[in-house]
Structures are given as C-alpha cells and as structure tokens.
Amino acid sequence: MLTILKERTEEIEKVAAKYPSRRSAMLPVLWMVQQQEGWISQEAMEEVAEVLGSTVAEVYEVVSFYTMFQQKPVGKTHLALCDTLACAVCGSMEAAEYLKTKYGIQKDKVTPDGRFSLEYVECIGACSIAPAMLVGEVLHGNLTPESLDRIIASCP
Numbered sequence: 001m002l003t004i005l006k007e008r009t010e011e012i013e014k015v016a017a018k019y020p021s022r023r024s025a026m027l028p029v030l031w032m033v034q035q036q037e038g039w040i041s042q043e044a045m046e047e048v049a050e051v052l053g054s055t056v057a058e059v060y061e062v063v064s065f066y067t068m069f070q071q072k073p074v075g076k077t078h079l080a081l082c083d084t085l086a087c088a089v090c091g092s093m094e095a096a097e098y099l100k101t102k103y104g105i106q107k108d109k110v111t112p113d114g115r116f117s118l119e120y121v122e123c124i125g126a127c128s129i130a131p132a133m134l135v136g137e138v139l140h141g142n143l144t145p146e147s148l149d150r151i152i153a154s155c156p
C-alpha cells in the first residue's frame, strides 16, 4: 500500500511511460521522493519497488550508489561541501570550520532547528571555483567567510 507516493501515482505513470521498462524510471522516481521527503527512507524504497515492479534490494542498490540520494533525514537546506583535493587545498576545511563555529553546522548532523545539514562529498566538478559546495541543488564556489554568510542568510 502506498503512503508516501499515494498522491503521485499519475505522475509516476507518466514518467514510467517514457521508458521501455518500468524499472528504468527508478532514478526520476527516487528523485521525486527525495524532493518531496528530503530523503529516501526504507518505507519509500519499498513503495518505489512496488510501483516500479522492482525489488527493494534493487532500489537500495541505486539509492546507495548515488551520493545525491540521502539515506537519512537532512535539514531544510542540505549543504554538500566538497573535500576533495582542489577544494581541500583552497580551503574547504576552513569553510567547514567557519560553518561549525559561527552557525553550529556540523558534518553529518542536522542543526537543532532543522534548518541545515552538512555532508562532505567527493569532487562535484567545480574545481575551477574551489572551494565549492552545493546548497540544495545550487552550486556555490570560491567560498569565503563573507560568501558563506550571504549563503546562510539567503536560506529559509
């Protein structure tokens, strides 16, 4: 029985119709879930498996492969700070320290008010503007204390 996806069956059918196999619609359907719920729970994986005629194990394989899918609850705004070489050299850990010290935003935690969460991620393809961070789906680079202040102030 669907709970999380109950209201979205029509939308899912439209997406699934674009693919030769329903299982091929797994990425867009999982993305729908994440946009709606903020993360992909076990219950959500079971529902995706049910609507796409897949197994929960297959859904889990996809969710756990792509780092863009969150497997635990995140803050209203999720920050994905790159800590790979170019960003590390250019100050991503200093940015992380600033977020922690000034705003209490800590790696792998949700702030007590539920506003932010932070994870470190591998290269997000923005090395030329290192240090870089995804704020939700929006890329920010050349992070400085000033730009971090602006970013944090602009978030709901």
Ligand code: FES
Residues within 6 Å of the ligand: 082, 083, 084, 085, 086, 087, 088, 122, 123, 124, 125, 126, 127, 128, 130, 131, 132
């Ligand atoms: S190393 Fe950070 S974006 Fe490439």
